[in-house]
Amino acid sequence: MRPDPRTHMLRVRFSDEEWTALxxxxxxxxxxxxALVRDHLGRVSIRNREDERQRLIRLNRINANLNMIARWVNTYRDRAETIQVISHLIAIQRYIRDLAS
Incomplete structure (x- = not known):
């Protein structure tokens, strides 16, 4: 019989609710x-909180830009140049695609 290769231990404190859920x-x-914790260790993806915060800030700015474009189109419906609006929307779409990668 081979000896257990697990020689390191991590102590973690849980609340009553967390302990019961586990x-x-x-x-x-x-x-x-x-075994459950070890099994999930490789399946969990950890995200950098600061990166996520920056991504959220950028998405909020995009949302504000989309709202400004929509307000402008609704205000100047008769004069709205469709090509200009579409070009702005395409630029925003590209920016969102870059954020996703």
Whole structure:
């Protein structure tokens, strides 16, 4: 029999609610809580909070720009140059695509 290669331990504090939820998930999966945590370790993607905050700021700016374009189109319907509006929308679409990648 091979010795267990797991020699490192991490102590984590849980609230009563977190502990109960972890127990229930492990039980439903037919696993120990340790096995459940190890199993999910490779499946969880961790995001940089600052990057996410910056992305949200950019998306909010895009939303503000879209609202300004919509207000302008609604105000100047008769004079609205469709090509100009579409070009702005295409630029915004490209920016959103860049944010997603």
């Amino acid at each position: 127990q229930e998930q492990a039980s439903a999966a037919g696993m120990t809580m340790s």
